[in-house]
Amino acid sequence: MQCRGMDAYAAGAVRFKAGQLVGKAGFTQSDREDLQQELALDLLRRSRKYDPKRARRSTFTACLVEHRAATILAERMAPTRDIRREGPSLNEMITDGEGNEVERIATIDAQVNRHGS
16 A cells, blocks of 8 residues: 555555455455555645644654554444444244234334334
């Protein structure tokens, strides 16, 4: 990955962190480049706030990359986006209230009507 405005340390930190994210929260090798771009973009946007009086550039860079990676994971693991949170298939065969085997989807209208929704 090469990016204008980033030094070799920053580019390496972005590549390394993206590699660490692969395999977590459903990220795959095909997501690696997107993760690198997301981390690099955040780093470039926030690098204007660097203050050499507070930390070395490498420390600042590592902190930003680490924080953005944690945010990416938190967003990905949010209950509404968690890939591990999968509901039952609507095509699954279940027993309806009358003892008949039907697809789950066939029971939805009946349940909604019974509950007044």
